[in-house]
Amino acid sequence: MFELLVPAIIALPLAGFLFTAIAGRRLGKRAHLVPVWAVGLAWAIGMWVAFNALTRAEPFGDTGFASTIYTWIPAGSFQVTAGVFVDGLTACLLIVVLTIGLLVHVYSIGYMSHDPGYWRFFAYLNLFMVSMLLLILGDSFLTVFVAWELVGLSSYLLIGFWKHKRSAALAAKKAFIVNRVGDVGFALGIMAVFVNTGTLNIRDSIHVLTSATLAPLPIPIWVVALLIFAGAMGKSAQFPLHVWLPDAMEGPTPVSALIHAATMVNAGVYLIARTNPIFASAPDAMVVVAAIGIFTAILAASIAMTQTDIKRVLAYSTLSQLGYMFASLGVGAFTAAIFHLMTHGFFKGLLFLGSGSVIHAVHEEQDMRKMGGLAKKIPHTYRTMLIGSIAIAGIPPLAGFFSKDEILGEAFKLGFQWVWAVGIVVALMTAFYMFRLIGLTFWGESRVDPAVEPHIHESPPVMTTPLWLLAIPSILLGLVLTIGGPPLFSGTGLLAGWLEPVFAQGEELLHREPEAFQLFGIDGGLLLASVAVAVIGVLAAWRLFGVNLWTFRRRPDPERVRTLTARVPFLYRASLNKWWFDDLNHLLFMVIGGRVAAFLWWFDRRVVDDTVNDVAKTTVGAGAELRRVQTGRVQNYALGIALGLIVMAGSFLVLAAR
Amino acid sequence: MIRVILGTALASVFIIGLGLIGLAAGGSRSLTAYLTLSGLLFAIGMFGFLARRNAISMVMAIELMLNAVNLAIIAFASFNPRLGSAGSVIALLVMAVAAAEATVGLSIILAIFRNKKTPLVDEYDAMRQ
Numbered sequence: 001m002f003e004l005l006v007p008a009i010i011a012l013p014l015a016g017f018l019f020t021a022i023a024g025r026r027l028g029k030r031a032h033l034v035p036v037w038a039v040g041l042a043w044a045i046g047m048w049v050a051f052n053a054l055t056r057a058e059p060f061g062d063t064g065f066a067s068t069i070y071t072w073i074p075a076g077s078f079q080v081t082a083g084v085f086v087d088g089l090t091a092c093l094l095i096v097v098l099t100i101g102l103l104v105h106v107y108s109i110g111y112m113s114h115d116p117g118y119w120r121f122f123a124y125l126n127l128f129m130v131s132m133l134l135l136i137l138g139d140s141f142l143t144v145f146v147a148w149e150l151v152g153l154s155s156y157l158l159i160g161f162w163k164h165k166r167s168a169a170l171a172a173k174k175a176f177i178v179n180r181v182g183d184v185g186f187a188l189g190i191m192a193v194f195v196n197t198g199t200l201n202i203r204d205s206i207h208v209l210t211s212a213t214l215a216p217l218p219i220p221i222w223v224v225a226l227l228i229f230a231g232a233m234g235k236s237a238q239f240p241l242h243v244w245l246p247d248a249m250e251g252p253t254p255v256s257a258l259i260h261a262a263t264m265v266n267a268g269v270y271l272i273a274r275t276n277p278i279f280a281s282a283p284d285a286m287v288v289v290a291a292i293g294i295f296t297a298i299l300a301a302s303i304a305m306t307q308t309d310i311k312r313v314l315a316y317s318t319l320s321q322l323g324y325m326f327a328s329l330g331v332g333a334f335t336a337a338i339f340h341l342m343t344h345g346f347f348k349g350l351l352f353l354g355s356g357s358v359i360h361a362v363h364e365e366q367d368m369r370k371m372g373g374l375a376k377k378i379p380h381t382y383r384t385m386l387i388g389s390i391a392i393a394g395i396p397p398l399a400g401f402f403s404k405d406e407i408l409g410e411a412f413k414l415g416f417q418w419v420w421a422v423g424i425v426v427a428l429m430t431a432f433y434m435f436r437l438i439g440l441t442f443w444g445e446s447r448v449d450p451a452v453e454p455h456i457h458e459s460p461p462v463m464t465t466p467l468w469l470l471a472i473p474s475i476l477l478g479l480v481l482t483i484g485g486p487p488l489f490s491g492t493g494l495l496a497g498w499l500e501p502v503f504a505q506g507e508e509l510l511h512r513e514p515e516a517f518q519l520f521g522i523d524g525g526l527l528l529a530s531v532a533v534a535v536i537g538v539l540a541a542w543r544l545f546g547v548n549l550w551t552f553r554r555r556p557d558p559e560r561v562r563t564l565t566a567r568v569p570f571l572y573r574a575s576l577n578k579w580w581f582d583d584l585n586h587l588l589f590m591v592i593g594g595r596v597a598a599f600l601w602w603f604d605r606r607v608v609d610d611t612v613n614d615v616a617k618t619t620v621g622a623g624a625e626l627r628r629v630q631t632g633r634v635q636n637y638a639l640g641i642a643l644g645l646i647v648m649a650g651s652f653l654v655l656a657a658r
Numbered sequence: 659m660i661r662v663i664l665g666t667a668l669a670s671v672f673i674i675g676l677g678l679i680g681l682a683a684g685g686s687r688s689l690t691a692y693l694t695l696s697g698l699l700f701a702i703g704m705f706g707f708l709a710r711r712n713a714i715s716m717v718m719a720i721e722l723m724l725n726a727v728n729l730a731i732i733a734f735a736s737f738n739p740r741l742g743s744a745g746s747v748i749a750l751l752v753m754a755v756a757a758a759e760a761t762v763g764l765s766i767i768l769a770i771f772r773n774k775k776t777p778l779v780d781e782y783d784a785m786r787q
Binding site (some may be wrong): 631632633634635638639642646 | 665668707708710711716732779780782783784
């Protein structure tokens with residue numbers, strides 16, 4: 001039965017995409033029906049599959065369920081099969097991708113209702129769902145790579161959805177090009193895997209790569225790991241390939257929520273989790289992963305603190321949280337990374353959809369300096385976004401607290417105290433910038449354009465319902481997934497139980513011993529530290545952008561903000577200018593790269609082209625001269641023949657006489 | 659003009675050279691005498707081909723050259739018993755080819771003449787670029 005059901009999860013959105021792409025133009029405002037129902041049906045099937053996979057029912061068992069659909073490339077000894085594979089990890093991703101995907105589809109019915117490209121938007125969304133599902137369900141590196149490129153394509157199409165807007169078109173191009181850089185690494189990584197193992201099936205190749213009996217590999221395993229990580233860096237926007245994600249906010253907000261917060265950017269995390277034994281066999285590569293992850297986390301968090309565009313704050317926050325996930329993968333806490341991936345998917349999806357609702361309410365204004373005091377006017381959006389913010393800030397018992405605390409705690413206990421130290425600062429920053437966002441948007445005096453002010457309205461139910469539906473997991477997911485105890489090491493939590501077979505090999509390679517949770521020991525202390533920084537961050541933002549703590553009056557303190565930023569002018573400017581990474585890239589690739597390209601162009605024109613042209617000119621000149629020989633007169637040719645005859649006869653006589 | 663001078667000079671060299679060889683060989687019933695005659699005929703034919711501008715004359719000159727070659731073949735055949743009747747057969751073959759060549763050549767010349775209204779090959783310069 002599952003041989004049909006699992007491919008059907010991909011086939012349904014594909015059918016929706018094809019139908020909408022062909023017939024959507026004529027459907028007008030009904031264009032959403034087929035795509036939304038296709039994803040809805042896929043969601044139902046996906047939940048059934050995930051349920052069976054997570055309860056380890058037959059045919060999933062401990063090892064997961066693999067089904068070959070057909071042999072894709074049969075070329076002698078090189079065989080690539082197109083197939084699907086479902087285990088606990090895939091099931092976790094299925095839950096995130098399908099649930100958020102479905103809610104975003106529903107939300108888009110309201111958000112995009114006035115857009116002339118209504119049908120096009122839903123066609124693209126379905127295409128994205130196809131690609132993303134293929135990415136998590138594919139069982140060979142090549143299938144995953146195709147899906148990898150397909151999500152890149154649909155991301156490109158959706159960022160540049162408002163193609164008449166120049167900034168959107170440029171942002172789409174930027175995302176595509178920066179992703180290419182990472183994809184080169186991933187493609188090389190796949191080739192390296194094939195050279196090493198002779199197969200592209202993910203499980204088979206990992207088995208070969210990590211089996212101890214094998215002779216030294218042609219390509220060292222840390223190279224393979226780093227190349228795969230390069231691909232993950234591109235898709236998950238890790239430093240230094242992080243520059244595309246904030247610009248990707250030019251796309252419609254549902255796209256930002258679905259692709260650039262909850263699903264596609266998690267592809268890198270998924271990839272590393274999927275290939276965890278490869279990384280576990282290369283501890284040096286894992287340190288690189290951890291370092292880049294935590295560096296991205298603090299870099300992005302520092303930028304998020306001063307941005308004024310509501311979506312950009314969330315984009316940098318996403319970068320920062322993805323950095324957490326990579327740091328977690330790098331220290332070897334794979335389960336914690338997936339835990340954070342799931343909770344983050346839900347609360348960040350919620351925050352983005354909420355920001356879309358805010359933007360909708362104030363008539364496409366994204367600048368937080370022109371908002372303020374919206375709490376009363378759009379209460380549903382305010383409450384759900386507040387829930388999301390508390391969740392991401394890490395206040396117990398909401399979802400973000402559990403997953404973030406897991407990451408930090410694991411990093412500390414596994415001997416990566418520096419990751420923990422940076423991470424705790426990031427946690428402080430996270431709490432601060434999220435409540436700065438809430439404060440600037442919802443609290444204080446209204447700074448909305450007076451012309452727009454009377455028209456501010458709450459979004460229709462089709463948009464607020466998904467918000468509330470996402471708020472539920474944002475509150476409860478952390479609790480639910482840790483039912484039965486803290487999820488890691490002791491291995492008793494629900495999520496840890498789900499993922500235990502997936503990461504067993506990786507943990508074994510890292511020589512992990514399960515460890516008991518000590519509430520009144522080290523774990524308790526770490527937990528307290530996490531909560532403390534979160535509370536400090538929230539209170540600081542509250543004081544500066546919302547309620548005055550001493551008087552308990554709702555009054556933000558812009559004077560104080562100004563004096564504080566004036567005290568650290570360098571840091572402030574650096575954060576505001578995103579640490580000048582866009583300028584650095586401009587200098588490196590546009591200015592210096594442009595000079596090099598100009599020189600190479602000159603070389604090509606003057607040296608290479610001219611050589612070729614001169615050869616041609618010589619030939620033409622020689623021909624022009626030599627054609628005079630061809631007089632067209634018979635007797636001139638006959639004379640030539642006669643002279644030739646004489647020369648031949650003469651030389652014969654001379655030679656014969658000798 | 660240069661054609662005529664060169665043709666004349668070449669033919670003269672041939673005729674004088676071959677005449678000298680023939681004289682040196684001496685005797686009426688010697689291969690050399692036949693070959694000398696053959697060479698003379700060939701040289702005359704070649705001169706005619708190079709020097710005459712009339713297409714009909716040039717075909718005639720070709721015939722002369724072919725016959726000179728034929729004479730040489732027959733002479734070799736009669737002086738070298740090992741060749742047997744092979745020489746006569748080749749000579750017959752050459753005659754047949756010569757007849758065919760004359761037919762085709764004359765047809766071509768007639769066709770060109772109808773177009774160009776002249777038998778002079780100097781005027782036939784359509785193949786010049």
